[in-house]
Amino acid sequence: MSRQSKALPSLVLFSLLLAGCDSSSNSKEKGSTQDDAFLLPSEAVNTPQALGYYLFNDPNLSLNRSQSCASCHNAKQAFIDTRPNPAKGAVSLGDDGVSLGQRNAPALTYAYLTPSFNLNSNAEAEGGFFHDGRAKTLQAQAGQPLLNPIEMNMPNKAAVIIRLQEKSFYTQSFKQIFGDEVFATTEQAYNALTSSLASWQSEESFASFDSKYDRWLAGSYQLTPAEERGKDIFYTPSLSSCINCHTLNRNLTAPKEMFTNYLYRNVGTPVNLTVQALTGVTTKDAGLNNGAFKTPTLRNVAVTGPYMHNGVFAELDTVLEFYNFRSRPNNSSNLINPETDKPWAETSFPEAIHSTELMMPALSKQDKQDLIAFLKSLTDQRYEHLIKQ
Numbered sequence: 001m002s003r004q005s006k007a008l009p010s011l012v013l014f015s016l017l018l019a020g021c022d023s024s025s026n027s028k029e030k031g032s033t034q035d036d037a038f039l040l041p042s043e044a045v046n047t048p049q050a051l052g053y054y055l056f057n058d059p060n061l062s063l064n065r066s067q068s069c070a071s072c073h074n075a076k077q078a079f080i081d082t083r084p085n086p087a088k089g090a091v092s093l094g095d096d097g098v099s100l101g102q103r104n105a106p107a108l109t110y111a112y113l114t115p116s117f118n119l120n121s122n123a124e125a126e127g128g129f130f131h132d133g134r135a136k137t138l139q140a141q142a143g144q145p146l147l148n149p150i151e152m153n154m155p156n157k158a159a160v161i162i163r164l165q166e167k168s169f170y171t172q173s174f175k176q177i178f179g180d181e182v183f184a185t186t187e188q189a190y191n192a193l194t195s196s197l198a199s200w201q202s203e204e205s206f207a208s209f210d211s212k213y214d215r216w217l218a219g220s221y222q223l224t225p226a227e228e229r230g231k232d233i234f235y236t237p238s239l240s241s242c243i244n245c246h247t248l249n250r251n252l253t254a255p256k257e258m259f260t261n262y263l264y265r266n267v268g269t270p271v272n273l274t275v276q277a278l279t280g281v282t283t284k285d286a287g288l289n290n291g292a293f294k295t296p297t298l299r300n301v302a303v304t305g306p307y308m309h310n311g312v313f314a315e316l317d318t319v320l321e322f323y324n325f326r327s328r329p330n331n332s333s334n335l336i337n338p339e340t341d342k343p344w345a346e347t348s349f350p351e352a353i354h355s356t357e358l359m360m361p362a363l364s365k366q367d368k369q370d371l372i373a374f375l376k377s378l379t380d381q382r383y384e385h386l387i388k389q
Ligand code: HEC
Pocket: 056, 067, 068, 069, 070, 071, 072, 073, 092, 093, 094, 095, 101, 103, 104, 105, 106, 107, 108, 111, 114, 128, 129, 130, 131, 132, 138, 141, 142, 143, 145, 146, 150, 151, 152, 197
């Protein structure tokens, strides 16, 4: 290519984004996103990663030019939705500023390490994207929010490509990276767009493996007594159920543990009555099937609440108390949700709960505190300052 252009090294791009340098550093308002005064560079970029970064942050790719991927996935907090909304972040507001979705925006750190949706050797569904695995790959995922009526709300792929072509930055960058013919068909251009978004989200900086836990494994950090006890509870099958679902290999010292087995499980998550009241939607959410949702990674979990596919719990302590309730079939203890002071709301597919894997002795108050200390130790170093004490 004759045109001289430089792509910023991707790590630099990532830290720019974390610093909010493009835009949000001068906006004081809590919850404001990178969208404010989003600016494209004057020179084209020549790597899909660099291009993906700009696409991810560009509100012009939504119908009302009000919302980008970054609106719901804030890099400063592991890419969750930090904007204030009537559902307290349990679910997200769409581009129209009023529509609320039904599901919680997940963290995107470590997401690219998720295997593509597949049936494993036990013919069980594994991996994939979204809480229900409906996108097979990260690239397939990236094509969906742009066209989702309660997200970025673009009418069709062609309309998205027209938006791109408004900016010479995009036409030039796309041609430079994908060839002069990239805009020959809508399908081709859309594939280039989604593959760029996936490439950027697959930068190694999205999975830094530098939490206290990783540092402990590497010998450069000493776990506190609480973190140590929490780790032991987590990894001891006679003390808790956690490793049945939240480890890849049940092995304490495995490096780069993902803290999920990527399988779909029904843990009997209660419906979110607040979201139901706000949206009027009471249809049962079956997830992949019968109320089974993808087991999420626990990396960065201390800074990525609210929790569960529907954001029904605000606090980790509530999640653990909920597991106490689910720990034995027909359990008649731990019946009260500490966040509502009422019994846990009903769950949509009670007959399909994976009760055997959930079985464990009840966690004491001390056990819960220690487990939370351990979960906090799974926070990437750059997000440690966000941990609530
Ligand atoms: C209106 C808020 C909103 C916008 C805008 C948005 N997302 Fe999301 N994102 C969500 C929600 C909510 C989910 C979970 C949805 C589900 O499971 O059905 C999600 C899920 C994801 C996932 C799946 C992660 C996993 O581990 O399964 C990825 C990746 C992702 N979004 C990337 C993007 C990209 C790329 C864009 C821009 C093209 C984008 N999102 C725009 C709210 C949003």
